[in-house]
Amino acid sequence: xxxxxxxxxxxxxxxxxxxxxxxxxxxxxxxxxxxxxxxxxxxxxxxxxxxxxxxxxxxxxxxxxxxxxxxxxxxxxxxxxxxxxxxxxxxxxxxxxxxxxxxxxxxxxxxxxxxxxxxxxxxxxxxxxxxxxxxxxxxxxxxxxxxxxxxxxxxxxxxxxxxxxxxxxxxxxxxxxxxxxxxxxxxxxxxxxxxxxxxxxxxxxxxxxxxxxxxxxxxxxxxxxxxxxxxxxxxxxxxxxxxxxxxxxxxxxxxxxxxxxxxxxxxxxxxxxxxxxxxxxxxxxxxxxxxxxxxxxxxxxxxxxxxxxxxxxxxxxxxxxxxxxxxxxxxxxxxxxxxxxxxxxxxxxxxxxxxxxxxxxxxxxxxxxxxxxxxxxxxxxxxxxxxxxxxxxxxxxxxxxxxxxxxxxxxxxxxxxxxxxxxxxxxxxxxxxxxxxxxxxxxxxxxxxxxxxxxxxxxxxxxxxxxxxxxxxxxxxxxxxxxxxxxxxxxxxxxxxxxxxxxxxxxxxxxxxxxxxxxxxxxxxxxxxxxxxxxxxxxxx
Numbered sequence: 001x002x003x004x005x006x007x008x009x010x011x012x013x014x015x016x017x018x019x020x021x022x023x024x025x026x027x028x029x030x031x032x033x034x035x036x037x038x039x040x041x042x043x044x045x046x047x048x049x050x051x052x053x054x055x056x057x058x059x060x061x062x063x064x065x066x067x068x069x070x071x072x073x074x075x076x077x078x079x080x081x082x083x084x085x086x087x088x089x090x091x092x093x094x095x096x097x098x099x100x101x102x103x104x105x106x107x108x109x110x111x112x113x114x115x116x117x118x119x120x121x122x123x124x125x126x127x128x129x130x131x132x133x134x135x136x137x138x139x140x141x142x143x144x145x146x147x148x149x150x151x152x153x154x155x156x157x158x159x160x161x162x163x164x165x166x167x168x169x170x171x172x173x174x175x176x177x178x179x180x181x182x183x184x185x186x187x188x189x190x191x192x193x194x195x196x197x198x199x200x201x202x203x204x205x206x207x208x209x210x211x212x213x214x215x216x217x218x219x220x221x222x223x224x225x226x227x228x229x230x231x232x233x234x235x236x237x238x239x240x241x242x243x244x245x246x247x248x249x250x251x252x253x254x255x256x257x258x259x260x261x262x263x264x265x266x267x268x269x270x271x272x273x274x275x276x277x278x279x280x281x282x283x284x285x286x287x288x289x290x291x292x293x294x295x296x297x298x299x300x301x302x303x304x305x306x307x308x309x310x311x312x313x314x315x316x317x318x319x320x321x322x323x324x325x326x327x328x329x330x331x332x333x334x335x336x337x338x339x340x341x342x343x344x345x346x347x348x349x350x351x352x353x354x355x356x357x358x359x360x361x362x363x364x365x366x367x368x369x370x371x372x373x374x375x376x377x378x379x380x381x382x383x384x385x386x387x388x389x390x391x392x393x394x395x396x397x398x399x400x401x402x403x404x405x406x407x408x409x410x411x412x413x414x415x416x417x418x419x420x421x422x423x424x425x426x427x428x429x430x431x432x433x434x435x436x437x438x439x440x441x442x443x444x445x446x447x448x449x450x451x452x453x454x455x456x457x458x459x460x461x462x463x464x465x466x467x468x469x470x471x472x473x474x475x476x477x478x479x480x481x482x483x484x485x486x487x488x489x490x491x492x493x494x495x496x497x498x499x500x501x502x503x504x505x506x507x508x509x510x511x512x513x514x515x516x517x518x519x520x521x522x523x524x525x526x527x528x529x530x531x532x533x534x535x536x537x538x539x540x541x
Contacts, residue, residue, distance in 0.1 A: 019085060020085075020114060022084050022085055023084050023085040023086050023112075023114050023115060023118055024118060025084050026039070026080075026081060026084055026086060027118075027122055029080075031077065033064075033065035033066075034065050034066045034069060034077060035077060035080075035081060036065075036119070036122065037059060037062070037064050037065050037066035037067075038055060038059070038066055038074075038077055038078065038081065039081070039086060039111075039115065039119040040062075040119065040123070041055055041058045041059060041062070041066075042055075042087065042109070042110070042111040042115070042116075042119075043111060043116055043119050043120065043123075044058075045111070048110065049090025049108040049109060049110040050090075050108060050109060050110070051107060051108045051109075052071055052074055052075050052078065052107060053071075055074060055078065055109075056069065056071065056074055059074075075107065078107070078109055081109075081115070082109060085112060085114055085115065086111075086112060086114070086115030086118070086119075087109040087110065087111060087112060087115060088109065088110050088111070088112045089107075089108070089109060089110075090108030090109055090110050134182065134186070135179075135182045135183055135186050135214075135218050136178050136179050136182045137179070137217075137218060137221055139175045139176070139178050139179040139182075140179050140221065140222065140225050141225065142175045143172060143175050143176050143179065143229065144225050144228050144229050144232065146168060146171060146172040146175065147172065147229055147232035147233060147236065148228075148232045149168070150165070150168050150169070150172070150232075150236060151232050151233075151235040151236040151239075153165070153168075154236060154239040154242075154243055155235070155239065159239075159242070159243070159246070160243070162246050162247060162249070162250035162251070163250065163251075165243060165246065165247055166247050166250065166251055169243075169247065169274040169275070170272060170273075170274060172274065173272075173273035173274040173279065173283070174273070176283060176286075177273060180286065180296075183218075183300065186218075187300075187303050187307075190215070190307055191303075191307075215304055215307065216304075219300065219301060219304050222297055222300060223297065223301070226287045226288075226295075226297045229287045230284075230287045230288040233280075233283070233284050233287070233288075237280075237284075240277065240280055241277070244275065244276070244277065247275065248275070335350070335354055338350055339351075371383060426449050427449070427453060427493060428493060429449065430447070430449040430450040430452070430453040431453060431490070431493035431494065431495040433446065433447060433449075433450040434446075434450050434453060434454055434495060434525055435495060435525060435526075435527065437450075437525075438524075438525040438526065441507075441509065441523070441525070442507070442508050442510075444510065445510045445511060445512065446509065446510065446511040446512070447511065447512055448511060448512050448513050450511070451509065451511035451512075451513060451516075453493075453495075454497070454509065454523075455516075457488045457489075457490070457495070457497040458488075458497065458499065458523070460488035461486045461487055461488040461497055461498070461499045462486060462499065464486060464487070464488060465486035465499070486498070486499040486500075487499065489528050490528075491528055494527050494528050495525065495526075495527065495528065496525070496526045496527065496528045497523060497524070497525055498523070498524040498526070499521060499522070499523060499524075500521070500522040500524070501520055501521060501522075502520060502521070502522050503520055504520065505519075505520055505521060505522050506518070506519060507521055507522060507523055
């Protein structure tokens with residue numbers, strides 16, 4: 001198992017991940033507006049536990065979806081939020097002057113850390129999801145200057161003062177986080193806008209100026225400062241371990257207060273940005289390619305190029321609209337809304353008016369000759385008729401396109417011929433190997449090809465012997481022919497195999513694929529040529 005690099009946050013277990021994701025359930029529940037109003041009440045307080053009457057009073061003061069909740073319904077909502085993990089039970093002692101007041105105030109709740117974070121993100125999404133966020137480009141200049149000054153200070157004799165280094169590191173990462181977040185938000189908004197294909201001329205003109213001026217300025221500034229930031233990080237990098245150790249020794253923060261030791265659970269602490277080496281690795285990977293997958297600066301350049309391509313596609317669409325090839329997306333969306341709001345009969349009338357589709361009964365294609373379809377048969381329940389593709393897709397019976405030319409298979413034929421030549425050469429080499437091993441086959445280790453060829457000849461020889469034996473027994477009444485002279489040959493390879501049955505004989509075949517033992521069989525390997533040298537045969541056992 002590969003170990004995670006230092007500084008990587010631990011992966012949550014399945015049950016822990018499920019518990020965290022359950023805290024998002026109130027945002028998709030049917031009563032989500034009431035849940036959000038309740039969570040906003042708790043987010044407006046710090047370390048305060050509220051009872052049902054307190055929450056009800058604040059909801060009525062603010063108005064909105066939760067203002068009309070009664071005590072029982074509000075109690076159910078609070079208990080559900082507690083089960084999801086957004087709220088916690090309060091631990092303060094309840095002081096009441098009566099039993100009724102105690103029953104109403106005993107259940108007190110306070111905000112959990114996970115619930116506060118989720119609600120804060122949800123409010124940010126609801127407030128600014130559709131707004132274009134400006135890129136904090138001035139923060140990039142501050143990041144460059146801060147890195148350059150920090151690199152100069154740590155390189156001096158004695159290094160930087162711990163408190164000064166802590167302030168500079170914290171400021172540096174706050175500035176970088178603000179710049180990176182603004183970049184992500186702006187390009188996400190830009191992608192959402194450019195995905196539209198219904199921009200009119202005024203909207204197109206505004207987004208064209210946005211791309212050509214604003215985006216170009218951002219890209220040029222990032223491309224200008226990225227090499228300088230990378231150079232400053234390269235200078236600072238050898239001094240980082242010592243700098244982080246000095247900062248930790250000077251101010252441990254919550255990490256120094258977390259309980260340690262046997263029998264005590266270790267509290268998880270999320271350290272400030274810049275206090276771990278992993279934070280610096282992320283900063284360096286933003287401006288330079290450290291893992292071979294490209295830096296964020298490269299991705300920014302590619303995203304700008306894709307945005308310009310999308311803008312060009314919109315320009316082409318608007319040019320086509322001037323010649324009559326206009327996009328009807330907006331009209332189709334309006335028509336879809338009419339269909340959604342119309343009654344069934346009105347929807348049929350809208351379809352007839354929009355598309356000219358009436359109650360067609362038959363298509364102009366005759367059915368099969370042996371099938372009679374009455375005139376009153378509806379096309380919905382009638383027999384299916386095969387419709388040509390040209391008529392179904394284009395409404396035309398005319399043939400389109402030109403006749404395809406004959407495909408050239410010369411390259412494929414050449415590949416097949418070359419493969420056949422290679423197979424023939426391999427079989428010839430195997431035959432030569434078998435002939436060279438004749439007489440000492442027990443001491444030779446055959447290749448896979450040679451053994452395969454030998455087994456092929458052996459199977460043919462045994463098959464020929466069986467056929468000859470059956471023919472002799474049926475035609476002449478003689479006893480069955482044995483393996484006294486079974487043989488097979490391959491005239492193309494010039495090799496002949498003769499098989500004899502000899503009681504007690506044992507033939508061993510050793511090859512790269514394994515060993516084969518033949519009992520009561522002798523093999524004779526020779527040539528098929530008529531010369532005296534080729535007819536010389538050597539028996540092997």
